[in-house]
Amino acid sequence: MLLNSIHEPKDLRKLSADQLKQLAAEIRQRLIRVTSENGGHLAPNLGAVELTLALHAAFNAPEDKIIWDVGHQSYVHKLLTGRNDAFFDTLRTYQGMSGFPKRAESPYDTFGTGHASTSVSAATGFALARDLRQEKNEVIAVIGDGALTGGEVFEALNYAGHLQLNMKVILNDNDMSIDANVGGLADYLTRLRSDPGYQRAKEDLDNFLNRIPTVGSRMADMADRLKDTMKYMLVAGSFFEELGFKYYGPINGHDISAMRQVFENTKGLRRPVLIHVITKKGKGYGPAEKNPDKFHGTGPFCVETGQPKKQKTQPTYTDVFADTLITLAKRNNRICAITAAMGSGTGVAKFNQVFPDRAFDVGIAEGHATTMATALALEGMQPVLALYSSFMQRGFDQLIHDCALQKAPVVFALDRAGLVGEDGPTHHGVFDLSYLRLIPNLTVMAPKDERELQNMLYSAVEYGTPVALRYPRGAGPGAATSDIFDYIPPGKSEVLAQGKDLTLLAVGSMVATAQAAADRLREQGYEVGLVNARFVSPLDMTMLEAVFRETDLVVTLEENVLAGGFGSAVSEWAADQDLVKPMLRIGIPNAFIEAGNVNLLKESIQLDVDGVVAQISARLKGCRADG
Secondary structure, eight states: GGGGSSSSGGGGGGGGHHHHHHHHHHHHHHHHHHHHHHHBOHHHHTTTTTHHHHHHSSSSSSSEEEESSSSSHHHHHHTTTTSSSGGEEETTTSOOOSSSSOOOTOOOOOOOOSSSHHHHHHHHHHHHHHHHTTTTOEEEEEETTTGGGGGHHHHHHHHHHHHOOOOOEEEOSSSSSOOHHHHHHHHHHHHHOOHHHHHEEEEEEEHHHHSTTTTTTHHHHHHHHHHHHHHHOOTHHHHHHTTTOOEEEETTTTOOHHHHHHHHHHOOOOOEEEEEEETTTTOOOHHHHHTTTTTSSSBBBOOOOOOOOSSOOOOOOOOOOOHHHHHHHHOOTTTTEEESSHHHHHHHHHHHHHGGEEEEEOOHHHHHHHHHHHHHHTTTTTEEEEEEHHGGGGGHIIIIIIIIITOOOEEEEEBBBOOOOOTTTTBBBOOOHHHHTTTTOOOOEEEEEEHHHHHHHHHHHHHHHHHHEEESSSSOOOOOOOHHHHHOOOTOOOEEEOOOOOEEEEEETTTHHHHHHHHHHTTTTTOEEEEEEEEHHHHOOOOOOOOHOSSSSEEEEEOOOOOOHHHHHHHHHHHTTTTTEEEEEEEEEESSSOOOOOOHHHTTOSSSSSHHHHHHHHHHHHHHHHO
């Protein structure tokens, strides 16, 4: 196989055009085989095969800096940079290869990514650093049309264009098809405009016209205006040109030779350049071409059929959220749903099928979504903004300044809270309890199961204040759901058992773990209390006062970092009340947790039942020794 002979990018330069095509086919087979076993971002990588080959054939990484936006299309890059061995087979597994660029993994991974719309900002920084060091390397950002909707991209384009930095942005546009005639003409015009000989001829003409006495400068101005008029008529890149970028494209993103020629021709331009390539998401694998969204991020699947290997056996938290929101919206025509390019993943796409006029997907723009939702709420609507927990971080300022300060009744439904698994540290939603609970006017709560999620969503809409409702990825314990909802007063916990020796205060997904741990500790002879805290803000102070006065050890459990989370809130309250009591806070350590199966990750940080029991048992022994 040709792929096995590629150990570093420079090996590509030895291959003929036909061999590069053969290599592209081999790469696609490798991608399909590994992702069918491990899951992953298959469709984006299938669409970026030729683009990645052209990039590495034309540029000299890692001296030339290639920055992948989001990074879910970087598998091909990893295959070409020394990771096409057994390591690639560990893609997205515990202690295996990351599904995103990771600087600690390879010098070819210039910039660690996982969230969208950061590549152009990063490229600007790399280009500035290069110029300050007086070096000559190229800097290339690769960004998809989806990530282009993020506001940070336009801030960076504006600044890089203003500085006229020597850098390149490759726009990988996989939301369009290439018409044969238009695509061929565009390729021809792009090759012509990027050819150094053409650039020199144009400059020579300008110099000649300007030397003609009296009328020369006017003739040159007329030629420039005519050129600009034709350019705006023929080229779709006038917007980027206004920002200061030289635009080339669109180019067929599956034509390695065409892309490579443009990349080579633009190396001599010491200014910002945007090269627009058109690709087909999922290219080369029928099921992914037909359903690119389904294969954007997929679990293990059968190669022959494209069907998931593991069928869903029960509704997920996302399913329950979507169905409940639809039920509530049928009863309340002021309810609307918003998301930021996460329609399928959050359930808003399902809501959109029933209420298309009340569903809004703003693209990768969480900050905009938050402020927009705030204004909707202030005008009497009841918006529910559904995001992944880790992406709510991108709307933090708007959440404080726009929403909470004005007490706008927006419900923030935060899916994928806690450890999410194979996508790893960029996607784990383990900081939300910490950064949400510090915000005034914001109610923060987490359900123990599917039924409580329903009741919390119903209650959140009723509160008339800003609310954050966070829940895990995947299926819950299996609690029966209903179309009849119970109101939960703000800050009201649920006492499940009382105990003198210790009381477990658990929130959200950790309630089930706490229940199992309590049963084991009771078998050891301990009298164990258990509380489903429900709320991180406000706390149930009546419950807390009773627990701190009646039990010997207070244990908090949360699927959130310990710094500033639920346990911190309880200990701060106790300190303020001058209630001195032995405490144990159990949660996620203050570290970035790697990718892997959620159960393995919990075991590794003692957040599974065995680990929780071990931590509590050790503390109980310590308490007895102290006593």
